[in-house]
Amino acid sequence: MITLFIASSLDGFIAGPGEDLSWLFNDRDYGYKKFLKSIDTVVMGRKTYDFGKQYTNPPFPGKKNIVVTKNKKLTGTSTGIIFCNLNQAYRLISDKGSSKNIWLVGGSALISDFINKGILHKIVLSIHPLILGRGIPLFKKINKIKKLKLTGCKSYSSSLVQLTYHII
Amino acid sequence: MITLFIASSLDGFIAGPGEDLSWLFNDRDYGYKKFLKSIDTVVMGRKTYDFGKQYTNPPFPGKKNIVVTKNKKLTGTSTGIIFCNLNQAYRLISDKGSSKNIWLVGGSALISDFINKGILHKIVLSIHPLILGRGIPLFKKINKIKKLKLTGCKSYSSSLVQLTYHII
Numbered sequence: 461m462i463t464l465f466i467a468s469s470l471d472g473f474i475a476g477p478g479e480d481l482s483w484l485f486n487d488r489d490y491g492y493k494k495f496l497k498s499i500d501t502v503v504m505g506r507k508t509y510d511f512g513k514q515y516t517n518p519p520f521p522g523k524k525n526i527v528v529t530k531n532k533k534l535t536g537t538s539t540g541i542i543f544c545n546l547n548q549a550y551r552l553i554s555d556k557g558s559s560k561n562i563w564l565v566g567g568s569a570l571i572s573d574f575i576n577k578g579i580l581h582k583i584v585l586s587i588h589p590l591i592l593g594r595g596i597p598l599f600k601k602i603n604k605i606k607k608l609k610l611t612g613c614k615s616y617s618s619s620l621v622q623l624t625y626h627i628i
Numbered sequence: 629m630i631t632l633f634i635a636s637s638l639d640g641f642i643a644g645p646g647e648d649l650s651w652l653f654n655d656r657d658y659g660y661k662k663f664l665k666s667i668d669t670v671v672m673g674r675k676t677y678d679f680g681k682q683y684t685n686p687p688f689p690g691k692k693n694i695v696v697t698k699n700k701k702l703t704g705t706s707t708g709i710i711f712c713n714l715n716q717a718y719r720l721i722s723d724k725g726s727s728k729n730i731w732l733v734g735g736s737a738l739i740s741d742f743i744n745k746g747i748l749h750k751i752v753l754s755i756h757p758l759i760l761g762r763g764i765p766l767f768k769k770i771n772k773i774k775k776l777k778l779t780g781c782k783s784y785s786s787s788l789v790q791l792t793y794h795i796i
Contacts, residue, residue, distance in 0.1 A: 470753075470776060470793070471767035472640045483773075575759065585638075589778055589793060591743065593770035599639035602761035605651075608638060610757055610787035619778035623789060625638070625757060 462503075462553065462562045462579060464571060465495050466598065467586040473595035474566060479511070483590055485618055490586055499523060501559040503549055505570040506531065509541075512565075517541075524559060526552055528570055546573055553579075572601045575627075582626050583608070589619035630671075630721065630730045630747060632739060633663050634766065635754040641763035642734060647679070651758055653786055658754055667691060669727035671717055673738040674699065677709075680733075685709075692727060694720055696738055714741055721747075740769045743795075750794050751776070757787035 467484055468474050475481055502520045504512065506529040512519025518540045519525060525541045526549050527534070534543035542552065553559050564574055574580040585598075612624030635652055636642050643649055670688045672680065674697040680687025686708045687693060693709045694717050695702070702711040710720065721727050732742055742748040753766075780792030 470751075470791075471770065476773075583638075587791075589776035591767060591770055591774040591776065593767070593773060599759060599761070602639065602759055605644075605761060606759040608757035608759065608787060610783060610789060613781065613783035613789055615778055615781035619776060619793075621778060621781055621789075621791060623638075623755075625787075 461560070461581050462564055462574065463495075463499075463582040463584060464564045464566075464574070464580055465492075465584040466566060466571075467588055468598045469588050469590045469592040469595070471591045471593065472598050473592045474568065474598045476592050476595040479596065483588060483592065485588060485620055487618055488616075490616070490620060490622060491584075495563075495584070496520075499561050499563045501526060501553060501562045502565055503528065503553060503562060503570070504565040505529075505567045506534070508565055508567045508570075519565075523563075550577065550579065568596050568598065568600055571598065575599075575606060576601075576603050580627055582611075582624065584612075585623050585625070587621045587623065629728070629749050630732055630742065631663075631667075631750040631752060632732045632734075632742070632748055633660075633752045634734060634739075635756060636766045637756050637758045637760040637763070639759045639761065640766050641760045642736065642766045644760050644763040647764065651756060651760070653756060653788055655786055656784075658784070658788060658790060659752075663731075663752070664688075667729050667731045669694060669721060669730045670733055671696065671721060671730060671738070672733040673697075673735045674702070676733055676735045676738075687733075691731075718745065718747065736764050736766065736768055739766065743767075743774060744769075744771050748795055750779075750792065752780075753791045753793070755789045755791065 501524040503526045509527040607628040608625040669692040671694045677695040775796040776793040782790045
């Protein structure tokens with residue numbers, strides 16, 4: 461099961477200009493801890509890795525951290541991190557023996573790759589009550605219509621809405 | 629009270645390529661009839677008018693139909709329709725005597741104009757369970773962050789989610 465667990469503004473941005481994330485709510489965890497506990501493997505793009513490693517390296521200690529990059533110099537494993545290209549990442553997470561619950565962290569390009577490849581199963585989207593106007597879009601270059609089934613809908617007093625979809 | 633009552637895909641498109649609307653659900657009315665009953669005035673862009681008048685002209689019989697256009701030849705009233713430019717439209721709907729409950733129908737450019745001008749009060753957004761990938765975006769060229777307050781959140785067995793926000 462590969463899940464995209466992510467936050468966006470109502471107008472579909474996952475970050476503001478200059479990769480601004482200051483608008484993200486941190487008044488409560490919105491199911492994040494419980495979700496993280498269920499995950500054994502995280503997959504992220506190189507930019508997302510560079511962002512995350514500022515805080516901890518690997519960004520998700522205790523999980524298998526897969527970083528997708530075209531930079532061959534980064535290929536190989538290092539401190540609990542697997543650097544690999546997109547096809548290698550697909551193979552790694554298709555190996556059901558080692559990865560059962562996978563979190564697709566982002567960013568935008570990697571999300572599109574997974575959706576277009578048809579291997580994303582689930583989306584948990586926390587819609588923040590904001591129109592940002594500009595920034596990094598959640599969905600871009602999706603090459604085919606995808607139908608979804610809503611399997612969860614929660615609203616919070618903070619005006620955040622969390623929607624869960626399974627991709628059909 | 630000016631309300632944007634509109635449907636979009638999860639990736640924020642109000643129409644697919646070629647203005648395709650065939651993906652819109654029509655299995656039930658999702659509050660549309662009740663909403664329409666509460667409305668005395670509708671405001672729409674010229675393209676939206678051209679689309680609507682194929683079915684009825686004016687597109688919303690029994691309502692004040694305001695069509696925003698830069699085409700001066702269309703200025704003037706005709707069969708229950710007021711053709712006017714953007715500033716004239718603002719003045720008309722600011723005249724509380726004649727218009728109390730206004731529906732901003734669209735399209736995309738007019739929605740941006742209203743949001744950027746700070747005169748939109750409420751958004752009722754019906755999110756269809758689809759990722760379209762391409763089409764006409766709901767929000768574009770918004771020039772300033774807008775904060776929202778969630779005042780309604782309904783989900784349906786069809787997987788449609790209807791969110792109501794007041795713009796702060």
